[in-house]
Amino acid sequence: MTHQHPALTAEQKKELSDIALRIVAPGKGILAADESVGHMAKRLNQIGVENTEENRRLYRQILFSADSRVKKCIGGVIFFHETMYQKADDGTPFVQMIKDKGIVVGIKVDKGVVPLAGTDGETTTQGLDGLWERCAQYKKDGADFAKWRCVLKISEHTPSALAIMENANVLARYASICQQNGIVPIVEPEILPDGDHDLKRCQYVTEKVLAAVYKALSDHHVYLEGTLLKPNMVTPGHSCPTKYSPEEIAMATVTALRRTVPPAVPGVTFLSGGQSEEEASINLNAINTCPLVRPWALTFSYGRALQASALSAWRGQRDNADAATEEFVKRAEVTGVVLLAGECQGLG
Amino acid sequence: MTHQFPALSPEQKKALADIAQRIVASGKGILAADESVGTMGNRLQRINVENTEENRRAFREILFTSDTSINQSIGGVILFHETLYQKDSSGKPFSALIKEKGIVVGIKLDKGTAPLAGTNGETTIQGLDGLAERCAQYKKDGVDFGKWRAVLKISSTTPSQLAIQENANALARYASICQQNGLVPIVEPEVLPDGDHDLQRCQYVSEKVLAAVYKALNDHHVYLEGTLLKPNMVTAGHSCTKKYTPQDVAIATVTTLLRTVPAAVPGICFLSGGQSEEEASLNLNAMNQMPVTKPWKLTFSYGRALQASALAAWLGKSENKKAAQEAFRKRAQINSLACRGQYVQSGKTDTAATQSLFTASYTY
Numbered sequence: 001m002t003h004q005h006p007a008l009t010a011e012q013k014k015e016l017s018d019i020a021l022r023i024v025a026p027g028k029g030i031l032a033a034d035e036s037v038g039h040m041a042k043r044l045n046q047i048g049v050e051n052t053e054e055n056r057r058l059y060r061q062i063l064f065s066a067d068s069r070v071k072k073c074i075g076g077v078i079f080f081h082e083t084m085y086q087k088a089d090d091g092t093p094f095v096q097m098i099k100d101k102g103i104v105v106g107i108k109v110d111k112g113v114v115p116l117a118g119t120d121g122e123t124t125t126q127g128l129d130g131l132w133e134r135c136a137q138y139k140k141d142g143a144d145f146a147k148w149r150c151v152l153k154i155s156e157h158t159p160s161a162l163a164i165m166e167n168a169n170v171l172a173r174y175a176s177i178c179q180q181n182g183i184v185p186i187v188e189p190e191i192l193p194d195g196d197h198d199l200k201r202c203q204y205v206t207e208k209v210l211a212a213v214y215k216a217l218s219d220h221h222v223y224l225e226g227t228l229l230k231p232n233m234v235t236p237g238h239s240c241p242t243k244y245s246p247e248e249i250a251m252a253t254v255t256a257l258r259r260t261v262p263p264a265v266p267g268v269t270f271l272s273g274g275q276s277e278e279e280a281s282i283n284l285n286a287i288n289t290c291p292l293v294r295p296w297a298l299t300f301s302y303g304r305a306l307q308a309s310a311l312s313a314w315r316g317q318r319d320n321a322d323a324a325t326e327e328f329v330k331r332a333e334v335t336g337v338v339l340l341a342g343e344c345q346g347l348g
Numbered sequence: 349m350t351h352q353f354p355a356l357s358p359e360q361k362k363a364l365a366d367i368a369q370r371i372v373a374s375g376k377g378i379l380a381a382d383e384s385v386g387t388m389g390n391r392l393q394r395i396n397v398e399n400t401e402e403n404r405r406a407f408r409e410i411l412f413t414s415d416t417s418i419n420q421s422i423g424g425v426i427l428f429h430e431t432l433y434q435k436d437s438s439g440k441p442f443s444a445l446i447k448e449k450g451i452v453v454g455i456k457l458d459k460g461t462a463p464l465a466g467t468n469g470e471t472t473i474q475g476l477d478g479l480a481e482r483c484a485q486y487k488k489d490g491v492d493f494g495k496w497r498a499v500l501k502i503s504s505t506t507p508s509q510l511a512i513q514e515n516a517n518a519l520a521r522y523a524s525i526c527q528q529n530g531l532v533p534i535v536e537p538e539v540l541p542d543g544d545h546d547l548q549r550c551q552y553v554s555e556k557v558l559a560a561v562y563k564a565l566n567d568h569h570v571y572l573e574g575t576l577l578k579p580n581m582v583t584a585g586h587s588c589t590k591k592y593t594p595q596d597v598a599i600a601t602v603t604t605l606l607r608t609v610p611a612a613v614p615g616i617c618f619l620s621g622g623q624s625e626e627e628a629s630l631n632l633n634a635m636n637q638m639p640v641t642k643p644w645k646l647t648f649s650y651g652r653a654l655q656a657s658a659l660a661a662w663l664g665k666s667e668n669k670k671a672a673q674e675a676f677r678k679r680a681q682i683n684s685l686a687c688r689g690q691y692v693q694s695g696k697t698d699t700a701a702t703q704s705l706f707t708a709s710y711t712y
Contacts, residue, residue: 004552204352211566218559
């Protein structure tokens with residue numbers, strides 16, 4: 001406890017820190033294209049497309065074929081395992097297409113949620129077994145960052161102390177292992193928007209969860225400058241009758257982060273959590289113009305909120321591919337622009 | 349755990365945040381004049397002055413009757429209980445003297461260390477009993493902030509997990525009670541400079557300690573915007589053979605803080621911990637010159653490092669009052685410049701300013 005047994009060399013730290021800074025460079029955020037097979041089923045279902053490996057490949061190709069316009073607004077792309085090893089029609093590996101655009105490649109490494117017995121339907125996330133070896137392999141295959149999603153829920157009796165503590169701990173173990181293998185861990189403690197709780201409740205729970213996460217990261221000797229945080233924005237529950245403005249959401253979110261996320265963390269990349277494309281951008285804009293000192297980059301790691309338009313433009317038709325790609329590029333640009341809205345503010 | 353039972357109303361929060369902001373307003377820091385009777389004895393002994401209540405009163409009077417312009421450099425003064433109820437020669441209470449200069453009055457609230465059985469000489473801090481009532485009374489008597497000093501020591505076996513966790517918890521309880529009574533708690537988890545450990549070791553330990561402190565503050569529902577932190581700078585141990593520059597100290601210290609102190613905390617007021625006046629100013633200056641974003645003010649809460657020259661000029665003689673006040677004013681102003689990274693060291697500095705004020709295992 002009192003003696004340091006350095007987890008990382010100075011060179012390892014520098015590499016991790018550089019990767020993190022590249023991902024959240026000014027004006028840039030993350031495209032979360034790491035939907036699992038099951039998750040993709042839902043997306044494709046919505047547009048009447050069959051969930052085959054080929055269709056998933058064709059769809060990701062649409063996103064990854066985006067031209068150099070995306071370089072200024074996308075700093076990283078998160079892949080699902082299957083996608084890491086897929087190629088474009090012309091045989092170019094997807095990983096290479098992304099890297100050629102100067103965008104950092106990331107990989108989802110968790111293996112989904114499992115129940116916590118004795119709780120009110122709460123979960124932890126699995127995936128630690130053999131994670132070291134998997135990270136080493138992904139690093140060889142071109143990945144420089146990873147993502148691991150934990151899930152917490154607000155209800156009458158949740159999240160419980162156990163759920164908070166266990167998920168924070170597993171996130172810290174994952175982060176530690178990633179860094180040992182030259183991979184920047186994105187730490188994602190998502191608090192679901194399900195429920196009828198108000199904004200204040202979400203803020204309170206978010207503060208408790210994030211405090212636990214950062215204590216766990218400290219306990220596990222994780223190098224904060226070589227990590228990113230992917231939290232929920234602080235919002236009311238989906239069935240909450242009270243409506244809040246983007247400014248209120250921004251204030252609640254930034255306050256929660258200011259109380260819990262050490263300034264050493266280079267960037268906070270918000271999940272969109274079911275918000276519409278428009279909502280997600282408006283809220284991110286409000287966050288970046290919030291008049292409180294914000295020592296980290298505040299950007300996006302959006303899945304649905306970046307892809308919805310592209311998906312519906314595509315509808316599974318090859319002829320629609322270019323139009324769909326264009327929809328994605330436009331959405332990415334619009335989202336990236338809001339990051340620069342508050343550039344002159346917030347650094348005290 | 350999942351439901352908030354608000355500890356403070358919005359009005360209470362605003363009052364606390366305003367007090368904290370006033371104390372660490374730009375260019376201002378804290379005069380820690382809260383030496384206990386015993387500690388004051390040590391100070392007075394160095395200048396061959398007897399440790400009587402009158403002498404203690406006389407010296408504090410010199411400081412508190414400084415010209416009002418001292419409020420450009422001093423945002424708050426921490427008093428010891430005895431001093432809060434003392435008066436100047438004209439019968440004016442010290443607290444009134446200080447307040448009319450627009451400076452915030454603070455009070456030391458802890459009751460010293462108590463041993464932690466089963467550890468290697470480690471301690472926790474007592475003072476929680478009846479603390480709410482004491483805070484309420486002090487608030488009535490003109491006090492707006494409190495100070496509580498926890499002590500941790502670096503050795504081959506310390507600080508232990510228990511010592512870190514117990515001191516963090518006691519600090520959080522104290523902070524919670526203060527806020528309930530309108531006092532801004534200054535949270536002081538001092539990692540002593542005793543020992544031969546290097547800078548890196550101090551940084552490592554300081555990071556662990558501060559992480560535990562902020563987790564405890566969160567667990568105890570403390571309103572961070574209405575608190576201040578009073579940490580040690582990250583330095584090598586006093587018997588460490590390796591020498592470090594103010595820049596080394598600055599980088600190690602600021603890195604530690606960036607990794608552990610949430611941006612919501614308005615100000616960090618370093619303790620001087622036995623550094624000489626000049627060293628303490630140079631180190632603070634180096635930190636404020638660092639070209640990194642620091643979301644909190646970096647300022648001072650100095651005792652020895654603000655008073656050494658004044659004491660040496662006074663020597664217990666009333667005719668030296670002006671000289672003592674001038675020495676104090678000068679050092680306060682230097683530290684004010686250091687808060688902005690604008691202190692430029694002049695050619696010569698007098699002996700009192702560079703003399704190490706280190707006393708082994710320092711206790712107030």
